[in-house]
Amino acid sequence: MxxxxxxxxxxxxxxxxxxxxxxxxxxxxxxxxxxxxxxxxxxxxxxxxxxxxxxxxxxxxxxxxxxxxxxxxxxxxxxxxxxHRYSDALVSFAGPFANLMLFLVFSIATAVVLVKYPQTVHLTSSSAFGALLLFYHAAMLNILLFIFNMLPIPILDGYNVFSFMFPGVHNINQELKNGMIAILFILVLFTFDKLQNLCYLITQFAVDIFRNVLGFIA
The missing domain is CATH 1.10.8 (Helicase, Ruva Protein; domain 3)
Incomplete structure (x- = not known):
């Protein structure tokens, strides 16, 4: 726990x-x-x-x-x-979009620390290392929040976005929606670790890109 x-x-x-x-x-x-x-x-x-x-x-x-x-x-x-008819979907997407932007900001911040203090990874007691851990995990958790919330499952933001793109979804009966919610809980219980690992990979990929770009500029 x-x-x-x-x-x-x-x-x-x-x-x-x-x-x-x-x-x-x-x-x-x-x-x-x-x-x-x-x-x-x-x-x-x-x-x-x-x-x-x-x-x-x-x-x-x-x-x-x-x-x-x-x-x-x-x-x-x-x-x-x-x-507007798209307003509900737009409002739903605004939340995950905030997490996506935070992911990019913290990924760039992580890359900045690595470029400016390349020895940081070896100095675990330094303040720069603390900042590195904070920024890196903040990036990972925000891309996790983005991906999770964009799943097209009722009670999540992604469902409203998906419903706008595919209006027929509104005709789904409540029993099926309840089944989709059950799938969500199963997903959380049994595959969350895999989703978390995927988010670490995405974060590392983004940090590497920004690090290379910043290194080239510098």
């Missing part, structure tokens, strides 16, 4: 917790901002144009994060108040 890291590696535990809370809050903030842009002020009226985790996530999701490493946000939107 995730909380076991608190005993074995407390620094890594708190680093992951802070990264996830910050990333989820950015994700939810972008939902609220995009909804307001598209004419729905529901989230804004309820105070969700903030990075406050108690507002964007709530106490229970934060507790779940601390214990089992799984959490979620809770920004309310009202598609009926939005301007």
């Amino acid at each position: 995730f909380i076991e890291l608190l005993g074995s590696n407390p620094n890594f535990y708190f680093m992951c917790v802070l990264i996830v809370i910050f990333s989820v809050c950015c994700h939810e903030y972008m939902h609220a901002r995009a909804a307001l842009w598209q004419g729905d002020s529901t989230a804004a009226d309820l105070g969700h144009l903030t990075l406050n985790p108690l507002k964007q996530m709530g106490a229970f999701p934060i507790i779940m994060l601390l214990i089992i490493g799984i959490t979620w946000g809770q920004v309310p939107v009202n598609p009926s108040r939005m301007k």
Whole structure:
């Protein structure tokens, strides 16, 4: 269980917790901002144009994060108040898009540290090494959040985006939707490690590209 890291590696535990809370809050903030842009002020009226985790996530999701490493946000939107037929999909995509942008920012930050302090990987007690770990894992966790949230499964953002692209999805009955949600939980339980490994590979690939580009420029 995730909380076991608190005993074995407390620094890594708190680093992951802070990264996830910050990333989820950015994700939810972008939902609220995009909804307001598209004419729905529901989230804004309820105070969700903030990075406050108690507002964007709530106490229970934060507790779940601390214990089992799984959490979620809770920004309310009202598609009926939005301007365009694509607005709901746009608002849904805004959250994962925030995570994608954070992935790129933290990947570049990781590359900058590696280029500026190439000896960092051998100096595990240095502040630069601490920054390297923070940026690298922040990049990995954000691409993980992006990929996971874009899965076309009900309750995830990807479902609304997928539904806009393929309107026939709206005709799926509730039993099938419940089955898709069950698939989500099975995915989390049995394949999450593989998804995490994939995200590490993607992160390393991105960091290597940015590192080579920065090295060439320098």
